[in-house]
Each structure stands twice: as structure tokens, then as C-alpha cells.
Amino acid sequence: MRAHPMVGDSLVAALLLLADLLLLVLDATTPHPTIKPWYVTVPLDVAVVVPVAFRRKYPLSSAYAIAVVGIAHSSLQLGISSLAAAAIALYTLVVYVGRRMALYYLLVQLAVMAVQFALDWGDNNWLTLVLIGLTFAFSWLLGEFVGARRAYHNEVEARLHLLETERDQASRIAVAEERGRIARELHDVVAHAVSVIVVQADGASYAVRSNPDLAERAVQTISRTGREALTELRRLLAVLRDDTTGHPRIPQPDADSLVELTERVEQAGVRVRLTVDGTLTGLPAGVSLGLYRIVQESLTNTLKHAGPGARADVRIHREGDLIEVDVVDDGAGKANALVMVERELPGGNGVIGMRERANVYGGSLDVGPEPGGGWHVHAALPVGDEL
Structure with missing residues (x-):
């Protein structure tokens, strides 16, 4: 029903039509039928309930279609579909459109009914007026309740979406900060390696003639340290950046x-x-x-x-x-x-x-x-x- 709302609305429309057709059959079995012939009643019954199936997709159009067809349906007293469909349309406008449009629709319905009662007033009209008033009042209150729940759920979903976005942003910020911290630490490692290379190179240049063995060990140290430094530089890639915090460099643990x-x-x-x-x-x-x-x-x-x-x-x-x-x-x-x-x-x-x-x-x-x-x-x- 929630995944396919039109199916549920069509079922409601079919039930209303079935109720009116049942009244028609029961009236036809009486000695003095009061309902019009079936070729008048059935088309009007169908016309007044069909907009109910489209009430969520086209709420305003469906509501006023029900109002127009309902004038003839209620004037001929063909059943309960006109009142029930009007109440459903009012509920739909309160939930899906807004109070202002729902109020306009309610005033239109009340004006039409006032004219109908003025043209054909009977002894039982007070009871009918009370029934209509209670029906419309119930539809409006039900629409307010369901509309408030929909607004609450929409607000909750919006906040959950915002929290998920903030959580993702916090994760990205945490990753960026950690990468920056790693970059600063590895920058110290690479700077230390370069310093070692410079010192060893200077020592090797002085000892290359007087102490060849010492110079050879220095060159080996330069080679090993340089390869390690290049490996660290390769690992850094885009995360490497200068440390501009101004804090003194502290030897890192290992x-x-x-x-x-x-x-x-x-x-x-x-x-x-x-x-x-x-x-x-x-x-x-x-x-x-x-x-x-x-x-x-x-x-x-x-x-x-x-x-x-x-x-x-x-x-x-x-x-x-x-x-x-x-x-x-x-x-x-x-x-x-x-x-x-x-x-x-x-x-x-x-x-x-x-x-x-x-x-x-x-x-x-x-x-x-x-x-x-x-x-x-x-x-x-x-x-x-x-x-």
C-alpha cells in the first residue's frame, strides 16, 4: 500500500462504488423505488469515486472533480459516495496541499450544500447537517494529525541526512588532519636522512685519499640512507607538506x-x-x-x-x-x-x-x-x- 498508494486509493474508490451499487440493488427490490434508474445512477456513482483513485497524484484536481460531480450525485440522493469522497478529498488537501487550500475547498462544499438545503428543506435535514459537519470535522482533524506525523518524519529524515553528512565531513577532516600529521612526521624523517647524507658526503670527500676504507663506508651509508629517503618521498606523494607551525623538531620514536x-x-x-x-x-x-x-x-x-x-x-x-x-x-x-x-x-x-x-x-x-x-x-x- 505504501509502495503503491494508487492501488490502495483505487481499492477505497471500489468500496465506495460497491456501497452505492448495493443501495441501488436494495432500493430496486422495494415496491416503491426512490433512487433513479441504473443508467443514471451507475455513471454518476462511477464518476464521483474515480477521482479518489488519483487523489494523491492530483489532489486539487481530484477534489474539485469530486465537488462538481457530487452536486448532481447528492441532489439526486444516489448514495453515500459524494459525502465520503468529499471528506476524503478534504483530508487529502489538509495533508498534501495545505490548510489554506483545504479551507477554500471546505467553504465551496459548504456553500453548495447550503444552496441544496435551501432549495429542498425537510424535517430530517438537521440530522443530515450534523452528520455532514461531524464528517468534515473528523476529516480535517485526521488530516492535521497525519500531516503533523508526515512533517515530523520528514524533519527526522532531514536531520538524519544532515548527521550523516556531518559524520562524513568529520571523517574526511580527521583523515586530512591525520595525513597532515603523518606528513610532518615523515618530513622530519626525510630531513634527517638528507642531513646524514650531507655529513657523510663531506666526510667522504675529506677521507677519499687519506683513508679510503672510511670513505667507502661513508659512501655506503650515503647510498643506504638515500634509498630510504627516496622511498619515504615516494610514499608521501601528495600528502607531503612543509611544517609551518614553528614548533621545534623533536626526534620521533621508533x-x-x-x-x-x-x-x-x-x-x-x-x-x-x-x-x-x-x-x-x-x-x-x-x-x-x-x-x-x-x-x-x-x-x-x-x-x-x-x-x-x-x-x-x-x-x-x-x-x-x-x-x-x-x-x-x-x-x-x-x-x-x-x-x-x-x-x-x-x-x-x-x-x-x-x-x-x-x-x-x-x-x-x-x-x-x-x-x-x-x-x-x-x-x-x-x-x-x-x-
């Missing part, structure tokens, strides 16, 4: 700082077990920084959402040119559903930041609740030289 990080988190009340399978030495500076930040953000979320008393297990596994990081906490005994609700609250920019860090290096990030409670963060970062 994978070697994970032990210190876990100790700080333990001091805050979360018991952390760090397991490293493989060596983390020789990692590109950006990858090492990204690894550190992902673990840091995961443990920060554990401390924030699970609270003191929780346990976290940090497992780092390096195999060839791939590093896999798993950070699992027990949620401090909280139920799985509660953990999910807490960590999906608006403003989850930490997960966005971790995912952006992984994407910068061609890696991936998966986060989600554990079956028995708690939270699981899994990240995979490629380490291989891209050149």
Missing part, C-alpha cells in the same frame, strides 16, 4: 622505543606483555615510526576504554619483508557488546589514524571485538625496499 612505551602503559595500570618474533633493527624510519604509533594508539585505546586492571598482549612478528602486529586486550572483563558500543562512539579518530598510517606504507589494518570480550587490532606493514 620500534626500539616499544619497551619504554609498554613500561609507561603498565605504570598507568594496564598490564602489557610484549613479544617480538624476529628483529626490528634496520627498519625504514617511517615504518618504524608507524609501527610505534599503531601500538601506542592501540594501548591508549585499551587504557581509555578498558581502564586500569585490563591486560594487553602485544605480539610483533617479522618474516622477510612483512611485519605483523597484533594488540589484544581482555576488556577488563567487560562484555563483548559493551566493548563494541564504547569503541564505536563518535570521534573514533584513533582508528582512522592507525588505518591511514598503515595505508601510507601499503599495509592494512583490521580492528574488531574479540569473541570472549576485549578488542583486537591487527596490522600488516610491508618493509621491502620499493626502489
Whole structure:
């Protein structure tokens, strides 16, 4: 009915027509019929109910078509369709068009009925007037109620659409801010690499004749550092920008700082077990920084959402040119559903930041609740030289 409103309106029109035809049949069985012959009654019955089927598509046209045909239908007293169709038309105008047009239509109907009653006044006309007044009043009130509900639902849908737009904008802003922060950090890494190259090149130029072995080691250092710097520049692409904040540059942490990080988190009340399978030495500076930040953000979320008393297990596994990081906490005994609700609250920019860090290096990030409670963060970062 809601998907195809015209089907429902056609059904209502058919029921009204059936009611009038039933009155015609019953009247024909009496000794003294009062209703006009069928070749007059049936066309008027059909004409007065057909606009009901189109009331939502053409509300004004349907309403006044009912009013025009209803004059003849009600004057000949052919049934209840003219009054019922007029009431439905009034309700439709209140809901879909507006109070002003509905009021004009109501005044037209009342004027027509006043003329009809003035030309043919009877003893039972007062009862008919009360019935007509109650019918129109009910139609108007029902239209006001349904119209208010439609307006409320439209307002709710508009607000939901606005909230979705704001949420998308907030996500984009968070991604942009995190990319800017990553760009500044990697800018420091690249600047450090270039500084090393310059220093090593100067040293090699002085030692190339007096100490060839030292010069050769310097050149090897330049080659390794330069390739790492070029790899970082390639990863940056369009997100690289200058740091114009004016803040002094601070050396960034790396994978070697994970032990210190876990100790700080333990001091805050979360018991952390760090397991490293493989060596983390020789990692590109950006990858090492990204690894550190992902673990840091995961443990920060554990401390924030699970609270003191929780346990976290940090497992780092390096195999060839791939590093896999798993950070699992027990949620401090909280139920799985509660953990999910807490960590999906608006403003989850930490997960966005971790995912952006992984994407910068061609890696991936998966986060989600554990079956028995708690939270699981899994990240995979490629380490291989891209050149």
C-alpha cells in the first residue's frame, strides 16, 4: 500500500462504488423505488469515486472533480459516495496541499450544500447537517494529525541526512588532519636522512685519499640512507607538506622505543606483555615510526576504554619483508557488546589514524571485538625496499 498508494486509493474508490451499487440493488427490490434508474445512477456513482483513485497524484484536481460531480450525485440522493469522497478529498488537501487550500475547498462544499438545503428543506435535514459537519470535522482533524506525523518524519529524515553528512565531513577532516600529521612526521624523517647524507658526503670527500676504507663506508651509508629517503618521498606523494607551525623538531620514536612505551602503559595500570618474533633493527624510519604509533594508539585505546586492571598482549612478528602486529586486550572483563558500543562512539579518530598510517606504507589494518570480550587490532606493514 505504501509502495503503491494508487492501488490502495483505487481499492477505497471500489468500496465506495460497491456501497452505492448495493443501495441501488436494495432500493430496486422495494415496491416503491426512490433512487433513479441504473443508467443514471451507475455513471454518476462511477464518476464521483474515480477521482479518489488519483487523489494523491492530483489532489486539487481530484477534489474539485469530486465537488462538481457530487452536486448532481447528492441532489439526486444516489448514495453515500459524494459525502465520503468529499471528506476524503478534504483530508487529502489538509495533508498534501495545505490548510489554506483545504479551507477554500471546505467553504465551496459548504456553500453548495447550503444552496441544496435551501432549495429542498425537510424535517430530517438537521440530522443530515450534523452528520455532514461531524464528517468534515473528523476529516480535517485526521488530516492535521497525519500531516503533523508526515512533517515530523520528514524533519527526522532531514536531520538524519544532515548527521550523516556531518559524520562524513568529520571523517574526511580527521583523515586530512591525520595525513597532515603523518606528513610532518615523515618530513622530519626525510630531513634527517638528507642531513646524514650531507655529513657523510663531506666526510667522504675529506677521507677519499687519506683513508679510503672510511670513505667507502661513508659512501655506503650515503647510498643506504638515500634509498630510504627516496622511498619515504615516494610514499608521501601528495600528502607531503612543509611544517609551518614553528614548533621545534623533536626526534620521533621508533620500534626500539616499544619497551619504554609498554613500561609507561603498565605504570598507568594496564598490564602489557610484549613479544617480538624476529628483529626490528634496520627498519625504514617511517615504518618504524608507524609501527610505534599503531601500538601506542592501540594501548591508549585499551587504557581509555578498558581502564586500569585490563591486560594487553602485544605480539610483533617479522618474516622477510612483512611485519605483523597484533594488540589484544581482555576488556577488563567487560562484555563483548559493551566493548563494541564504547569503541564505536563518535570521534573514533584513533582508528582512522592507525588505518591511514598503515595505508601510507601499503599495509592494512583490521580492528574488531574479540569473541570472549576485549578488542583486537591487527596490522600488516610491508618493509621491502620499493626502489
